[in-house]
Amino acid sequence: MKELLMIVNEDRFFLSHRKDIAMAAQKEGWSVTIICKDTGQRKDVEALGLKMVELPINPTGTNLRQELLTFWFLLKLYRHHKDAIVHHVGMKLILWGGLAAKLAGIRGVVNAVSGLGVLFSTDHLSLMAKGILGILRFSHHQKNIRDIFQNNEDEQLFIHHRIIQPQDVVFIKGSGVDLDTYKYTPQPSNPVIKILFTARMLKEKGVLILIEAANILRKDYEGRVEFLLCGGLSNNPKAIQKDELEQLCDGNYIQWLGFRTDVRQLLINSHIMAFPSYYREGVPRSLIEACAIGRPIVTTHSIGCKDTVDDGSNGFLVPPQDPVALAEKLRILIEHPELREEMGKNGRKKAEQEFSLNDVVRKHIDIYQSL
Numbered sequence: 454m455k456e457l458l459m460i461v462n463e464d465r466f467f468l469s470h471r472k473d474i475a476m477a478a479q480k481e482g483w484s485v486t487i488i489c490k491d492t493g494q495r496k497d498v499e500a501l502g503l504k505m506v507e508l509p510i511n512p513t514g515t516n517l518r519q520e521l522l523t524f525w526f527l528l529k530l531y532r533h534h535k536d537a538i539v540h541h542v543g544m545k546l547i548l549w550g551g552l553a554a555k556l557a558g559i560r561g562v563v564n565a566v567s568g569l570g571v572l573f574s575t576d577h578l579s580l581m582a583k584g585i586l587g588i589l590r591f592s593h594h595q596k597n598i599r600d601i602f603q604n605n606e607d608e609q610l611f612i613h614h615r616i617i618q619p620q621d622v623v624f625i626k627g628s629g630v631d632l633d634t635y636k637y638t639p640q641p642s643n644p645v646i647k648i649l650f651t652a653r654m655l656k657e658k659g660v661l662i663l664i665e666a667a668n669i670l671r672k673d674y675e676g677r678v679e680f681l682l683c684g685g686l687s688n689n690p691k692a693i694q695k696d697e698l699e700q701l702c703d704g705n706y707i708q709w710l711g712f713r714t715d716v717r718q719l720l721i722n723s724h725i726m727a728f729p730s731y732y733r734e735g736v737p738r739s740l741i742e743a744c745a746i747g748r749p750i751v752t753t754h755s756i757g758c759k760d761t762v763d764d765g766s767n768g769f770l771v772p773p774q775d776p777v778a779l780a781e782k783l784r785i786l787i788e789h790p791e792l793r794e795e796m797g798k799n800g801r802k803k804a805e806q807e808f809s810l811n812d813v814v815r816k817h818i819d820i821y822q823s824l
Contacts, residue, residue, distance in 0.1 A: 456537040457483045462512040464494040477814045513689040524549040531557035551592035561597040561824030568735035589616045603735035606756045627736035629813030635745035637801040649723040651683040651739040654693045659729030665776035685712030720746045728752040731773035744804040747797035767800035
């Protein structure tokens with residue numbers, strides 16, 4: 454039987470972003486095993502009929518001993534599954550999994566570059582970034598490899614640094630959205646305008662920029678508008694801490710909702726999606742879902758984010774780290790309900806044309822078969 458190993462950082466990320474691909478592969482006759490950190494949802498993965506192996510990984514850590522433990526685990530695993538196709542999701546797993554796959558002589562490798570993060574967000578690369586590129590250049594020098602890119606900038610960076618050959622590149626714009634589950638819904642009739650932000654509570658995701666923009670608008674809209682921050686904290690010690698976030702949110706005008714599993718319903722109940730990230734994203738899933746539901750988006754010109762918005766059509770693009778510009782565009786949408794409705798409909802059309810989950814799944818199955 455054809456064997457597929459899908460390596461992701463955590464079980465909950467697999468369930469939210471890659472489950473449908475794995476299920477489709479299983480239906481096509483593949484034996485599918487998910488390799489990931491168990492955060493308490495192993496039973497949900499196995500309930501799908503999929504096997505799961507726990508991966509020793511600190512998704513946000515940089516401790517060299519922990520990193521080498523992840524690499525060594527994958528190397529030993531791959532030596533027992535040389536005939537498998539391995540699918541790495543995210544840069545850390547592409548780095549260590551790709552190196553392990555090359556040394557173990559794996560049959561075929563798929564790397565999903567779902568954003569390059571903070572390390573590659575500046576024009577001048579650090580020594581660490583250059584070292585990572587060197588490892589990637591070595592691990593990619595093999596047959597039967599495909600790299601999936603969600604945006605053109607990440608693709609060009611890999612080609613420019615001679616990591617991947619153009620013929621081994623596959624472009625898939627985001628991880629897709631189920632257009633039947635995320636149906637278009639009109640703007641809610643609630644007179645209080647709800648502006649939603651969904652992401653981990655990281656500075657680079659723009660959460661502090663959004664709070665600053667909200668405070669710029671406070672004197673005009675407090676009591677008429679609510680800013681809803683949905684997402685959990687990061688375990689990175691340099692990330693926003695709980696007490697800091699609670700001090701910035703008053704629980705009424707600006708609310709921190711924490712980690713939630715009902716994001717679709719939050720989107721349905723909201724009027725606007727705001728996502729001022731300056732993190733080097735792939736294509737943010739939250740913005741794809743907002744398009745499908747039919748919510749106007751205000752996001753930045755940053756890599757990945759800008760791929761979800763046609764400026765002035767289904768939302769607005771603003772400069773990164775500019776709370777004043779963000780506040781100005783939010784004000785326009787707050788004041789013009791008919792514009793919100795029009796932009797929401799345009800967003801739905803964009804989702805149907807560019808972000809269908811069915812298309813994403815089919816492309817992945819074709820990649821596995823080709824390898």
